[in-house]
Amino acid sequence: xxxxxxxxxxxxxxxxxxxxxxxxxxxxxxxxxxxxxxxxxxxxxxxxxxxxxxxxxxxxxxxxxxxxxxxxxxxxxxxxxxxxxxxxxxxxxxxxxxxxxxxxxxxxxxxxxxxxxxxxxxxxxxxxxxxxxxxxxxxxxxxxxxxxxxxxxxxxxxxxxxxxxxxxxxxxxxxxxxxxxxxxxxxxxxxxxxxxxxxxxxxxxxxxxxxxxxxxxxxxxxxxxxxxxxxxxxxxxxxxxxxxxxxxxxxxxxxxxxxxxxxxxxxxxxxxxxxxxxxxxxxxxxxxxxxxxxxxxxxxxxxxxxxxxxxxxxxxxxxxxxxxxxxxxxxxxxxxxxxxxxxxxxxxxxxxxxxxxxxxxxxxxxxxxxxxxxxxxxxxxxxxxxxxxxxxxxxxxxxxxxxxxxxxxxxxxxxxxxxxxxxxxxxxxxxxxxxxxxxxxxxxxxxxxxxxxxxxxxxxxxxxxx
Numbered sequence: 024x025x026x027x028x029x030x031x032x033x034x035x036x037x038x039x040x041x042x043x044x045x046x047x048x049x050x051x052x053x054x055x056x057x058x059x060x061x062x063x064x065x066x067x068x069x070x071x072x073x074x075x076x077x078x079x080x081x082x083x084x085x086x087x088x089x090x091x092x093x094x095x096x097x098x099x100x101x102x103x104x105x106x107x108x109x110x111x112x113x114x115x116x117x118x119x120x121x122x123x124x125x126x127x128x129x130x131x132x133x134x135x136x137x138x139x140x141x142x143x144x145x146x147x148x149x150x151x152x153x154x155x156x157x158x159x160x161x162x163x164x165x166x167x168x169x170x171x172x173x174x175x176x177x178x179x180x181x182x183x184x185x186x187x188x189x190x191x192x193x194x195x196x197x198x199x200x201x202x203x204x205x206x207x208x209x210x211x212x213x214x215x216x217x218x219x220x221x222x223x224x225x226x227x228x229x230x231x232x233x234x235x236x237x238x239x240x241x242x243x244x245x246x247x248x249x250x251x252x253x254x255x256x257x258x259x260x261x262x263x264x265x266x267x268x269x270x271x272x273x274x275x276x277x278x279x280x281x282x283x284x285x286x287x288x289x290x291x292x293x294x295x296x297x298x299x300x301x302x303x304x305x306x307x308x309x310x311x312x313x314x315x316x317x318x319x320x321x322x323x324x325x326x327x328x329x330x331x332x333x334x335x336x337x338x339x340x341x342x343x344x345x346x347x348x349x350x351x352x353x354x355x356x357x358x359x360x361x362x363x364x365x366x367x368x369x370x371x372x373x374x375x376x377x378x379x380x381x382x383x384x385x386x387x388x389x390x391x392x393x394x395x396x397x398x399x400x401x402x403x404x405x406x407x408x409x410x411x412x413x414x415x416x417x418x419x420x421x422x423x424x425x426x427x428x429x430x431x432x433x434x435x436x437x438x439x440x441x442x443x444x445x446x447x448x449x450x451x452x453x454x455x456x457x458x459x460x461x462x463x464x465x466x467x468x469x470x471x472x473x474x475x476x477x478x479x480x481x482x483x484x485x486x487x488x489x
C-alpha cells in the first residue's frame with residue numbers, strides 16, 4: 024500500500040517557541056483580539072473529575088481529542104500518572120500529531136489504544152497504517168458499520184501489523200454513524216467479520232449525540248442508561264451472529280462497550296448520590312460490566328460551553344461534596360477574546376454593539392437555552408452580573424452573527440446597561456467550544472489557580488488538517 028504525506032508536513036504549525044516569546048507574561052487585556060483563552064485551572068478540575076468518576080465506577084475512560092486538538096490537553100485528559108492512554112479522534116491528522124507523544128508513552132511501556140472515530144475510508148487507510156506500524160500491533164482501532172469496510176481492510180491491509188482491531192458502530196437513536204441492533208446491515212458486518220482473516224472485533228461504540236437535548240441530571244442519566252442498554256443489545260446480537268460470545272471469565276479479554284457524549288458521560292458523575300435512581304443506574308453498569316468491558320468517552324468536557332451548561336447534565340453543586348462546582352459558569356474553561364468595533368445605543372428597542380468577531384471566531388451553532396451565539400462574561404471583573412439563561416436573563420449576548428461581524432444585543436432591563444466603549448475588549452463564552460476553536464491557530468493559557476488569572480502562562484498550538 025502506498026504511503027502518503029502526514030498532516031504535520033502538509034499543514035505546518037507556527038513556531039511554539041516564537042509564540043511563547045510573543046505572548047508569555049502578557050496580560051489578556053494586551054493580547055490582540057480575536058484570541059482563544061483557556062483557563063488551565065478549570066480544565067484541570069474538569070479532567071480530574073471525569074477520571075475520578077470512571078475510577079469510582081470501575082470502568083475505563085477514553086478521551087476524545089477533537090475539541091482542542093492539542094497534545095497538552097490530551098495529556099491532562101488521560102491523567103499525568105496513568106499507565107493507560109485511551110483516545111479517540113475525528114481526523115487522521117489528530118492521530119498523526121499525537122504520534123510523537125504516543126511514542127514517548129510506548130517507550131514508557133504504557134498501554135496505547137487510539138481509535139479513528141469515523142468509519143474507515145480508503146484514503147485514510149495508508150496514513151493510519153503508518154501510525155499503527157510505528158506504535159505496534161493492537162494500538163490503532165478502526166470504526167466499521169458496513170460489510171464493505173471489512174472487505175476494504177481484508178484487501179488493503181497488508182502493511183498493517185497483525186490483525187486490525189475493528190470497532191462496530193451501533194446506532195442507539197442519534198442516526199449519525201452506526202446501525203441498529205437488529206438491522207440486516209449489522210448482520211452483514213458480523214458475517215463479514217466472522218469470515219475475515221485480517222480483522223478482529225475489539226469493541227462496539229456508540230455516540231449519544233441527542234443527549235444534548237436533555238435539561239436535567241435525571242434526563243441525562245436516563246439517556247446514559249438507554250445508551251448502555253442499547254449498545255449491549257447490539258453487542259449481544261452482533262456477537263451471536265459473528266460466532267463469538269460475551270464472556271463471564273474475569274481473566275479473559277472482554278469486548279469493550281464504549282458509550283458517551285459529554286452530557287451522558289458527565290451525568291455519570293451524579294451516580295454517587297445516595298438516591299434510588301443513582302443506585303439503579305450503577306447496578307446497570309455493574310451488571311453489563313460483568314460480561315463486557317464498559318468504557319465512557321467524551322470530548323468537550325475539559326472546557327465545556329454554553330450548550331453543555333444548557334443540558335444541566337450535572338447539578339451546579341454536588342450533594343456529596345457541597346463545595347464542589349459541577350456545572351456552572353465557573354466550569355467553562357474556554358473564552359473568546361473579542362474587541363468592540365462600534366456602538367449603537369439607539370438603534371432599536373435594545374442597545375447594540377458591534378464586535379470584530381463573527382461565525383469564523385465563535386461558530387454558528389445555536390444553544391437551546393437562549394437566543395444567541397455567545398454570552399459576554401463579566402470580565403475584566405473577576406465576577407459580576409452577566410446574562411444567565413436560568414437567572415436574570417440580563418446582560419450582553421451575541422444576538423446576531425455573520426462571517427466577521429458579531430452584533431451584541433443587550434437583554435433585560437436597560438436602566439443598568441453595561442456601557443461598552445469602542446476598542447474595549449471582552450471575553451465571550453461560546454455556544455460550542457469544538458467549533459469556536461476551529462479557526463484559531465493556538466490557545467493562550469492562563470491559570471486562575473495561581474492568583475494571577477490575567478497573565479498568559481503557556482501557549483498551546485492547535486493541530487491542523489484532516
